[in-house]
Amino acid sequence: MLPALILLALVTAVTGWCGRTDRPPLAPAAVDRSRHGTVAVFGATGLIGEGVLSAMLADPDVRTVHVVTRRRTPELDAAAATGRAVVHLHDDFLDYTALGPLLADIDAVYWALGTSAFNVSNEEYSQIHVDYPVRFVTSWLAARGRTAAISFHLVSGSGAAADSWFHWAREKARAEALLTEYTAGTGLRVVAYRPGGIVRTGPRARWYTQPIRLLQPLTSAIEPVRIGEAMLEVTARGAAIEGGVLDARDLTRYANAYRARLAAEVVGAPRGQHAESAR
């Protein structure tokens, strides 16, 4: 198994390196922080969702994070104890009526719910990665009761393609396409994120994932919390993303822009300088 993982990391590094075009950093842009005042995170007990939740809790402008999950964890309990996270136990991800009026309050949804194609049948994979988010978004649209801009941020995956040989890659692309189709003209913006390698840190680090971490400078591998930061920047900018999809290198650019913006605010730029009234 170890040689296979090292080989995988090397392939990731080489393909990541060959594909690099050294895109320039994003220029500062106007932001509207009210776009992520009240948010929801799905998949927060997972590798990526946990990092996304951390980014939400660390952001000074996120007031409330609603975590929709099928199980509690000590980490979620700790987040709830801060008073900024509210945990909603939910067991049917094809039916969101139990969330009730909450849906009308949410400004942005960060969807990191999903699993590996190795864990489930093709049918289950399709249900989890296509039916669950599509059903949620259609329920959210029906419940929102307002015209303010809202946004849905889907963790997809590098390699998603409608014509792929792989079922998982076709289904990821199908989810992106259906969500875009169903929300066209509604004011609900859908952005899909296609991370490649994920860098595990802290308690999630494993000896066998160290090659990905060591080769990170050569690749577009990214820490989960940085995916959350990129999502916050995309939300706040209301940025028009070409095709509604961000690839792994653009994820890093948005995450860097997020940190640069917050650092600039810390050294004294008045917050209002960046704000625009977009609502």
Ligand SMILES: NC(=O)c1ccc[n+]([C@@H]2O[C@H](COP(=O)([O-])OP(=O)(O)OC[C@H]3O[C@@H](n4cnc5c(N)ncnc54)[C@H](OP(=O)(O)O)[C@@H]3O)[C@@H](O)[C@H]2O)c1
């Ligand atoms: N990890 C990677 O290297 C990577 C890279 C690119 C893209 N992605 C994509 O990112 C997404 C999240 O991946 P991850 O690595 O963070 O996965 P993960 O660690 O396995 O976490 C998955 C999350 O989704 C929830 N979930 C899974 N199946 C569910 C179901 N049937 N019903 C309700 N909740 C369910 C899990 O809840 P429980 O904790 O209750 O099981 C958990 O919160 C996936 O779509 C994956 O394809 C992952």
